Amino acid sequence: xxxxxxxxxxxxxxxxxxxxxxxxxxxxxxxxxxxxxxxxxxxxxxxxxxxxxxxxxxxxxxxxxxxxxxxxxxxxxxxxxxxxxxxxxxxxxxxxxxxxxxxxxxxxxxxxxxx
Amino acid sequence: xxxxxxxxxxxxxxxxxxxxxxxxxxxxxxxxxxxxxxxxxxxxxxxxxxxxxxxxxxxxxxxxxxxxxxxxxxxxxxxxxxxxxxxxxxxxxxxxxxxxxxxxxxxxxxxxx
Numbered sequence: 660x661x662x663x664x665x666x667x668x669x670x671x672x673x674x675x676x677x678x679x680x681x682x683x684x685x686x687x688x689x690x691x692x693x694x695x696x697x698x699x700x701x702x703x704x705x706x707x708x709x710x711x712x713x714x715x716x717x718x719x720x721x722x723x724x725x726x727x728x729x730x731x732x733x734x735x736x737x738x739x740x741x742x743x744x745x746x747x748x749x750x751x752x753x754x755x756x757x758x759x760x761x762x763x764x765x766x767x768x769x770x771x772x773x774x
Numbered sequence: 775x776x777x778x779x780x781x782x783x784x785x786x787x788x789x790x791x792x793x794x795x796x797x798x799x800x801x802x803x804x805x806x807x808x809x810x811x812x813x814x815x816x817x818x819x820x821x822x823x824x825x826x827x828x829x830x831x832x833x834x835x836x837x838x839x840x841x842x843x844x845x846x847x848x849x850x851x852x853x854x855x856x857x858x859x860x861x862x863x864x865x866x867x868x869x870x871x872x873x874x875x876x877x878x879x880x881x882x883x884x885x886x887x
Contacts, residue, residue, distance in 0.1 A: 693875050695877075700882075701879070701880070702864060702877050702878060702879045702880040703818075703864065703877040704877075705874065705875065705876055705877070708874060708875070752817070752818075754818075754875070756868075756875070760806075760825050762808065762820050762823055763808075763866075763868075763875055765817050765818045766817070767817050768817055
């Protein structure tokens with residue numbers, strides 16, 4: 660199946676700094692990518708839908724100024740956690756939509772720890 | 775807003791027992807429906823999907839699901855579970871406009887050997 664690469668897989672940062680997470684579709688073009696946050700033993704919470712060349716659509720309660728999403732090309736979307744705080748520590752997962760009548764392919768996830 | 779509910783938080787079964795996990799969604803339009811599985815320490819893997827046609831879809835590892843439009847349901851079934859089916863199962867719904875790909879809260883399945 661199609662491959663989605665997410666990088667880094669694990670990152671530790673200091674409180675107040677920013678962290679960028681990349682999501683790449685390696686063998687297909689993804690006009691739509693999704694960003695999720697997964698808490699321990701919980702489901703995936705959709706944070707935002709990212710469409711290539713346009714602004715992301717954020718879910719209610721997700722701060723767009725804190726979680727900056729850029730989808731500059733058909734194979735790359737980035738999530739930047741700005742001014743990170745310990746409560747932002749979580750597992751972030753991206754997925755890329757393969758197109759009509761296909762499926763979403765998931766990245767490996769990024770474990771963010773803010774200290 | 776679109777939402778997905780799963781009936782059971784944690785299901786415990788013995789090997790060879792039959793499984794049915796409930797999934798309901800709230801969205802009045804055309805939807806695509808999915809079941810994903812997440813084994814411990816691994817990332818999400820697609821079990822099966824429904825787009826159109828036969829409402830009974832078969833997936834990998836002996837799983838199947840039935841779409842009942844009138845009930846807004848997409849329940850997952852397996853006639854005989856194995857210990858290796860122990861995992862977290864997520865139902866997901868995507869609307870046909872491309873926006874929103876929403877997951878249910880998940881059901882943890884524990885299969886006792």
